[in-house]
Amino acid sequence: MNKVIGSRIKDLRINKKMTLKELSEKTDLSTGFLSQLERGLTSVATDSLLNIAEALEVDLSYFLLGTIKKRENFIKRSYERDIYKLDDSNYINYVLSNDIEGKEILPRIIDILPFSRGEIQEYNHEGEEFVYVLEGIITLFVNGSEYSLYPGDTAHFDGGKNHCYINNTNKMGRILLVNTRRDISSINNGRV
Template identity: 25%
Template sequence: MAETIEEIATRIREMRELSKVTAEEMAEHLKVPLETYNCYEEGKMEIPASKLIEIGQRLEVDMNLLLTGEEPRMRIFTVTRKGEGVEVERRRQYRYQNLAGKFLSKRGEFFIVTIEPKREKPAAYSHPGQEFDYVLEGSLKFSIHDHEIVLNEGDSILFDSSFLHAMEAQDDRPAKMLVVVM
């Protein structure tokens, strides 16, 4: 199931308004200009996954509610079959598939991320917490805090995600990885 940027933006705006949080307060929380935040809510600008997590934290809702409009209900376990995770329509370079959206009170977010080759330098992002990335297919150049590391299939990295970081597929082929954000 693919959710569009516009659908997600509408849910975020509605939940923010129900929570009586102003757009200015949310922009300040996300450390982005108000104009950027307004573009998120209008569906004119893609919302980085890290910002979606922060929005969910500020509104005290699970990220799955932002992505799908459905509250997680599973308390003991959840199974996501191959290809059935919620996909988020994202930047052309990154495709996210949420693997555990139905589990209630998760302590992390779990994704399969596909990174398409791109000619220009990828945008760098940061978010609170830690991130674990495990390369499932391909090769990618990982940039963090003035370091560049090439990761190949089977390699992994755990890092403080408050530092700016970016990933770029290598060899003109997509790379796929398991990502855990805590």
């Protein structure tokens, strides 16, 4: 998966006539790291990949589309869940759909590892975001405000607001996360 993501980053960067140095300046990631990432020699944290997506003017899902096995069936069995974990990340993502290309929502279950606080890096994106807490106590930051969410709690907000999720406890946290995208047809054009 690292090679696929790296290749997509490189292709987009070159198509936009952007140098590694320019991408580095836009993302605050070193040129050495970006070079290794483009060659598939290293992995990337979700928040860093989101910064790259924003700098290249695409949705985060652009890098993940096609890395997930596409099935003809519209039903996805629990044992068929595709898992993608971006190493050095505090999140393990489970894609809940067989085919996210051309769809308006991106449904996922996300496990948030214990003590994921670290540096709080809020991000934003087009569309809406809906979260339902399945397990654990999750801290949601939206535009700098902090909210504690417990099992059964939900939040629904504009993805354009700066936000992030962390787990300050010693137990795994699990959320159902559904994102919408306003201009889903532009995936095929390389811009979401």
